[in-house]
Amino acid sequence: MKFTSSILTLALSTLLFIGCKETNSKAEESKTITSTTEIKKNIIAAKPETASFTIDGMSCAIGCAKTIEKKLAATQGVQEAKVDFDKKQATVNFDADVISPEKLQEIVEKAADGKTYTVSAIKIKA
CATH class of the missing domain: 3.30.70.100 (Alpha-Beta Plaits)
Structure with missing residues (x-):
């Protein structure tokens, strides 16, 4: 029972870690697009x-x-x-x-x- 519980905990931890990493990547990508757009608006x-x-x-x-x-x-x-x-x-x-x-x-x-x-x-x- 403890073995199954440990495997389940490890699997959930891995899933959460990977899921959070993808979310952060998308947020960073969005910031880059916004920053690029803001910079271009200042160029005459x-x-x-x-x-x-x-x-x-x-x-x-x-x-x-x-x-x-x-x-x-x-x-x-x-x-x-x-x-x-x-x-x-x-x-x-x-x-x-x-x-x-x-x-x-x-x-x-x-x-x-x-x-x-x-x-x-x-x-x-x-």
Whole structure:
């Protein structure tokens, strides 16, 4: 009985240790993305432009819109990205010397499996 109890205790301890480690890794990853985004906001764009476009294929505000928004915001050259799920609209402030509107479109369309999202009606303001 003591042997079984010891094995069970060891198994639970190992499971808890591994589970906590994964949670901490995800928290650190989130901090890195936030820090990178905050740093990029402080960099002045050499050739600032704003792209707005429609995104079709989003099915939810958190899983789709926020994921696309985070991927765009984490991209080098992007100053700020906003994705409005209800309007199916994205607005991205970016440095045209660093990234092109075509690359922004590619990032969105490849965000899931490469077939889920479609970008259309791209408008650029200098």
